[in-house]
Amino acid sequence: MATDESVLEASRQLADALRPGTLDQTLENITAAAVQVLPEVEQASITVRHTDGRLETFAPTSEMLLELDAAQYDLREGPCYDAATDRVHVLAPFLATDSRFPQYAREAEALGVQAQAGIRLFDTPTSSGALNLYASQPGRFEELGAIGELFTHQSATALAYAYEITNLTEAMRSRQRIGQAVGAIMERYDLDDARAFGFLARLSQDNNIKLRDVAETLLVDMDERRSEQG
Structure with missing residues (x-):
């Protein structure tokens, strides 16, 4: 469980990492900050769902995530797919044995991913988006905790500002x-x-x-x- 000191330190790091910028810069800052600030996160990406239903990956911290995200889109299955299209938060700490994602779990395991989380970041009239978190060890992301909630709130605020500037x-x-x-x-x-x-x-x-x-x-x-x- 996060202590008051760790939450305060995370808040300071996020304030520094999520500085105002363009939409592309903000997306890249969010995934980089997720790896830096959130406990247990090794890699991160963002899935955007467009008005036509098309899903697209932005700001991956590793090229491997393009393959993993694409597999979820193709299979219509996986934490990032569910977070972008349906649920607000999806936690899969033991992906290999998760009955919700039997097909995708095999794809993820082959690339060394054992735990994953999808967090809805934003909803606009033209798109919605989710933050995808990845780890190579099982048992990660059993709960988001206070730091996760703080991260989601500050990221959403940064995105709202970036969208306003873009518009x-x-x-x-x-x-x-x-x-x-x-x-x-x-x-x-x-x-x-x-x-x-x-x-x-x-x-x-x-x-x-x-x-x-x-x-x-x-x-x-x-x-x-x-x-x-x-």
């Missing part, structure tokens, strides 16, 4: 590209800004495509034509 960055880029597309239409068709924007908006509505995507396609098409003419 703001994308929104700013979208506005910039739409403005560039309006300017290109004004120049090409000799229109004022209101009519040029209306032209772009009609393309978006008629084709049922987001305005930023129409703008991006138009700008790419114009760049390609200029390259061909040049």
